[in-house]
Each structure stands twice: as C-alpha cells, then as structure tokens.
Amino acid sequence: MYSVINRVRPAHRALAFALRFNANTEGSSCVVTDGRRLSPGVSADVDPLRATSRRFCSRTALTQGLLFRQMFELESSTYTYLLADTQTKEAVIIDPVLETIDRDLKFIQQLGLKLKVAVNTHCHADHITSTGLMKKRLVGLKSAISKFSGASADIHLSEGDKITFGKQYLTVRETPGHTDGCVTLVLGDQSMAFTGDALLIRGCGRTDFQQGCAKTLYQSVHQKIFTLPDECLIYPAHDYLGQTVSTVGEESKFNPRLTKSLEEFVGIMNNLNLPKPKKIDISVPANLVCGVQDI
8 A cells, every 4th residue: 555765864963951850751842932941841850941942953865865854843843854855756654743834835845756655653642633634734744543443534554564755665563552653763774663552762651541451552662563673763652851863773772661571661640640631522533534623
C-alpha cells in the first residue's frame, strides 16, 4: 500500500532552558510568555523546563531523493513530520494538528508537493488531528491509522504495511501499550523511526488511560523499536524539553524508564499519579472520526 528514506542530519541547535515547572504528559496546560512557553513534562524522572518557542525546524536528508521536515505545535508540544520524494513530489504527513493546518498546507503548496497520505501514529488525547479537515482541502488525500485504534480512516494499518510515496516508503510496526492502536513508522532502510508516544526522548507515553498497559508498552519498545539499528534516528510525537531527535542506541542506553527491568518499569508507570489530560474529552471523540467533529 505505501514508502522511505535514509539518514537525516542531526539537530545542530541547542535550545535555552529556564524556570522549572511541574505538569503531566499528554494534555497539560501551557503558558505562553514573551515568545516562550512553559511545557508539560514527559518523565517522572526529569523536571520539565521552559523551552524557546518553535514553529518548525528543517532537516536535510542525506539520502538522495528525500525531503524531510520536522514541525512543531506549541500548545500540545506535538511534532508533525513531512516526508516527500523529491523526484515525484509525492509526500506523507505524520501526526498533523488542527491548529497548524494552514501552516502545513502553505508549506506543502510552497514546496510543490502532492500529499498522498496523512497518518496518525495513534488516537491522540491531547490535540485534535487536522487529518479530516485536510482531506476536505486536498483532493485525493487519504487518512491512515492503526486498525486497532477504533478510529475511522481511509486506510487501516497493520503490522508490515507500507506507506509509499514516490520511491520512498514507511513500514508499519505495531507498538501498543500507550494505546491499543499505537504504531511506529520506520523508513525503508531503517535509518529513521517515527515512534508516536510509544517512545519519547528519554521518556515514554503514559499507560493509565485509553487501553494503556505498561507491560505491553515495555514489550513493544524492546521488541519493535530497540531491535532497530543503534544509529536509527528516533522522532517522537511529542517533546516537552526542546529535544528534537534521539537514536535507538541512546534510548536503549539512557532512557530512565525503559532501561529498567519489566517489573521496575511497570512499578514506575503504575505510580506516576498524573492528572487527567486537559483535552482528552474533546480530542479523543474528535480523533475517532478523523478530527472532523464539531468543525
């Protein structure tokens, strides 16, 4: 059904941090002041910090024929990823957010891309996807999400499916645990992986709602993500500390939760005691119908 890349140049900039602030993963309140924002924390092991505002950041793929962009949505600290084949101009977008639809579509138009598929790594609880509205504005665009998500889409993804754009493709790996319908999208040469909320940079998605299961998440990460090459770049759906990219090698060595034993990990996840995500009652029902509810 669907296609990928090679290597991407790692981030070359460091973000400034200040003012520690306690909050929760996926759906915390945010404060914007003087072009900066207080961001919700990812891990019980790390206090969140204030990071500089980011609209989007560009990456240049080292692999010939691939265009790659990493874009950022401030309120939910969500990363949206755009990948395109430079020859055919066919493109895929991962985890688009409703609030940034105009930015994303303008960017696609400026680059002359033909967006084929808008895919969500899972049914998000902290923001509404722009997939449904994007389909109304781009003729021929297809939506995609895991068949286990319970959400409507044109394409329901399963283990091993390929999302093709031009000569490139993404391969689906099912990585449940944060939700039943979480998937990781791996580039064809296994040089990049888009992990959604299953694996974050030095963290992971919470497991206390939406069919969450700590044991399942641990097994998903170790069996489906940590088995990728150490140099494979990790691009998560969120980051609350200004981090933009990691690697399989780094996370398998330094992730403060997933380097623990299974029993220790389950204990950590079962005792986070995080508040309910702020937008879950709005986001989940909307995302189950491709984000078009009450729009």
